[in-house]
Amino acid sequence: MAIEIPRIPLGDWIETGLNWLTTEYSGVTRGISRFTQTGIDGLNDALMWLPDWALLVIIAGLCWKLASPRLAIGAVIGLGLIWDLGLWDPMIETLTLVVIATLVAVIIALPVGIAAALSDRLYRAIMPILDFMQTMPAFVYLIPAIPFFGIGSVSAIFATVIFSMPPAIRFTTLGIRQVPVELIEAADAYGATRGQKLFKVQLPLSLPTVMAGINQTIMLALSMVVIAAMIGADGLGSEVWRAIQRLRPGDGFEAGIAVVILAMLLDRLTQSLRKERKQ
Amino acid sequence: MSDNRSVKIKVRGLSKVFGDQPKKALKLRDEGLKRPDILEKTGQTLGLSNIDFDVHEGELLVIMGLSGSGKSTLIRCLNRLIEPTEGEIVIDGEDIPQLSDKALLECRRRHFSMVFQNFALFPHRTVQQNAEFGLEIRGIDADTRAKTARDALSQVGLKGWEDAYPNQLSGGMQQRVGLARALANDASVLLMDEAFSALDPLIRKDMQQELLELQHRMKKTTVFITHDLDEALNIGDRIVLLKDGEVVQIGTPEEILTKPADDYVERFIEGVDMSRVLTASSAMRPVRATAREDDGPRTALRKMKENAMDSIYVTSRDRKLMGLVEADAANTAIQAGQDRLDGVLTQDFRTVGPDEPLHNLFALFNEKSFPIAVIDDERRLLGVVVKGAVLDELAQAGDQ
Numbered sequence: 117m118a119i120e121i122p123r124i125p126l127g128d129w130i131e132t133g134l135n136w137l138t139t140e141y142s143g144v145t146r147g148i149s150r151f152t153q154t155g156i157d158g159l160n161d162a163l164m165w166l167p168d169w170a171l172l173v174i175i176a177g178l179c180w181k182l183a184s185p186r187l188a189i190g191a192v193i194g195l196g197l198i199w200d201l202g203l204w205d206p207m208i209e210t211l212t213l214v215v216i217a218t219l220v221a222v223i224i225a226l227p228v229g230i231a232a233a234l235s236d237r238l239y240r241a242i243m244p245i246l247d248f249m250q251t252m253p254a255f256v257y258l259i260p261a262i263p264f265f266g267i268g269s270v271s272a273i274f275a276t277v278i279f280s281m282p283p284a285i286r287f288t289t290l291g292i293r294q295v296p297v298e299l300i301e302a303a304d305a306y307g308a309t310r311g312q313k314l315f316k317v318q319l320p321l322s323l324p325t326v327m328a329g330i331n332q333t334i335m336l337a338l339s340m341v342v343i344a345a346m347i348g349a350d351g352l353g354s355e356v357w358r359a360i361q362r363l364r365p366g367d368g369f370e371a372g373i374a375v376v377i378l379a380m381l382l383d384r385l386t387q388s389l390r391k392e393r394k395q
Numbered sequence: 396m397s398d399n400r401s402v403k404i405k406v407r408g409l410s411k412v413f414g415d416q417p418k419k420a421l422k423l424r425d426e427g428l429k430r431p432d433i434l435e436k437t438g439q440t441l442g443l444s445n446i447d448f449d450v451h452e453g454e455l456l457v458i459m460g461l462s463g464s465g466k467s468t469l470i471r472c473l474n475r476l477i478e479p480t481e482g483e484i485v486i487d488g489e490d491i492p493q494l495s496d497k498a499l500l501e502c503r504r505r506h507f508s509m510v511f512q513n514f515a516l517f518p519h520r521t522v523q524q525n526a527e528f529g530l531e532i533r534g535i536d537a538d539t540r541a542k543t544a545r546d547a548l549s550q551v552g553l554k555g556w557e558d559a560y561p562n563q564l565s566g567g568m569q570q571r572v573g574l575a576r577a578l579a580n581d582a583s584v585l586l587m588d589e590a591f592s593a594l595d596p597l598i599r600k601d602m603q604q605e606l607l608e609l610q611h612r613m614k615k616t617t618v619f620i621t622h623d624l625d626e627a628l629n630i631g632d633r634i635v636l637l638k639d640g641e642v643v644q645i646g647t648p649e650e651i652l653t654k655p656a657d658d659y660v661e662r663f664i665e666g667v668d669m670s671r672v673l674t675a676s677s678a679m680r681p682v683r684a685t686a687r688e689d690d691g692p693r694t695a696l697r698k699m700k701e702n703a704m705d706s707i708y709v710t711s712r713d714r715k716l717m718g719l720v721e722a723d724a725a726n727t728a729i730q731a732g733q734d735r736l737d738g739v740l741t742q743d744f745r746t747v748g749p750d751e752p753l754h755n756l757f758a759l760f761n762e763k764s765f766p767i768a769v770i771d772d773e774r775r776l777l778g779v780v781v782k783g784a785v786l787d788e789l790a791q792a793g794d795q
Binding site (some may be wrong): 296298299301302303304305306307308309312316317320321 | 474501503508509513515519529
């Protein structure tokens with residue numbers, strides 16, 4: 117005799133919840149949408165306004181100054197290839213999305229990470245949420261993004277921020293918690309307030325770890341921005357997406373290689389920033 | 396000597412229980428249970444129990460005990476890095492356990508500088524910035540703190556290293572930075588938590604010596620924690636001996652060595668090289684008789700005979716040591732009809748200060764075996780040491 121166990125309508129609940137959020141907070145989401153879109157357009161226009169060669173020189177110069185002449189040469193070759201393949205504009209669009217998503221993610225992640233480092237209760241509350249955010253298949257975020265923000269770049273940013281934020285939070289928390297107890301004790305012994313302890317001891321000492329987290333966030337953002345092409349985000353991702361739809365492996369790989377080049381440049385640049393901080 | 400000084404920190408009935416039911420643990424303690432029983436019955440660790448002691452103004456007080464004795468807990472209770480469970484810690488009239496959080500910050504800034512076992516220097520700050528830390532926290536302006544920190548660094552011999560980072564320095568130098576950070580802060584009490592324990596023995600001796608000199612110069616009230624009895628005896632004006640969270644004995648190094656309060660202290664001091672820490676004053680006997688400078692030879696000779704001595708020290712009216720007269724010489728003077736001692740005074744004897752280590756005294760006894768005169772800074776005669784007394788004292792110490 118089979119016992120009838122009713123199926124829990126989990127999906128229905130979530131949908132009801134999301135619908136409620138969408139209708140109740142449509143004003144808020146529309147506001148966020150407009151604000152973010154302005155930011156995206158502004159940055160995109162600025163980068164596009166620069167002549168291609170000028171931007172290339174600026175990026176190569178940054179690589180030279182922050183990292184090494186070798187990276188600068190690599191940047192020139194890599195970006196030159198992207199330009200030659202006719203992928204310059206999509207590359208700029210992708211870069212814009214990554215920069216803005218990372219910025220938003222970091223602005224949220226730093227205070228949350230710091231708070232979780234200082235409060236055990238918050239730490240326990242936040243860790244499962246982070247696990248959820250990181251392990252939930254990235255595509256799933258795209259679905260609610262559309263009713264919230266409509267098809268396009270803002271939805272892409274929303275999904276990207278959620279997907280890429282966890283490492284920045286985790287590493288910030290880790291960095292602050294890793295500060296040796298003796299140093300905290302020393303700061304306390306000399307009568308430091310909580311703020312003084314945070315800004316003079318905990319944050320400076322956790323900076324290399326925080327930077328590692330930001331590096332991870334950038335990498336995740338880049339991978340998500342590409343996926344976000346499925347909901348209408350412009351950039352290299354949409355080139356890949358189009359190649360899939362038309363079954364053109366050559367085009368797909370060209371755009372894919374451009375993503376790889378961009379990823380390597382961003383990674384080496386942020387890593388060199390981190391090493392420099394370590395003195 | 397130091398007992399006459401004013402009290403800087405008064406600690407009374409200080410106890411610390413680690414655990415969530417301190418009341419229960421203290422109740423059992425009051426019923427006479429000891430630390431292991433309390434732990435077994437309640438799961439609470441009695442870290443410190445009913446600690447009473449004073450820290451005098453300007454003294455270097457050593458709190459000494461083995462690991463688990465509660466010495467680190469004790470020093471951290473003083474500035475409330477660890478919250479005491481009960482008791483009073485009064486510094487300049489303020490009861491530290493009663494202070495609000497804000498008042499506590501203020502109290503730490505004003506009263507306590509701390510030096511740590513593992514240096515606890517900030518790796519992202521230069522030597523100079525480390526030394527400035529306490530002043531920076533107190534909001535002192537940049538120029539003043541830069542100057543104060545530089546002075547402190549040069550006091551500990553680190554001039555020229557201001558811009559180095561801690562990881563570029565040796566262990567000994569790092570601890571000098573730790574010391575400079577504490578000195579620059581100019582708090583009224585210096586807390587040193589096993590400050591030299593992580594250093595290798597030679598550097599450690601140097602640092603002890605330097606601390607003594609600094610302390611002598613600045614007269615800074617210092618509480619020094621150590622597990623090393625040699626170190627405690629070497630630098631302490633007074634020593635508080637802790638065992639299992641309780642005070643076993645408080646006293647000067649010599650009191651601890653010569654009058655150990657119980658078996659525990661006795662066992663503790665077994666390993667110490669006694670002749671190195673016993674001083675002339677411990678073997679010194681009061682002078683049975685002295686001749687006055689205006690005594691004649693006859694008076695001097697009579698004093699010697701009465702006291703069965705064959706020589707006598709001659710002192711001025713204010714007890715300053717003038718010289719020594721031997722019985723033979725006094726006889727000669729009488730036969731020659733002299734009525735003063737001036738002609739027969741000899742300087743052929745040895746003098747030492749009261750702090751002279753006992754083992755140095757052996758070499759000073761000459762063939763004639765005059766007692767060694769113990770004199771103070773102004774050549775006042777404090778007492779004498781005879782050869783037998785040195786041996787007695789050393790033998791006694793060896794037995795213990």
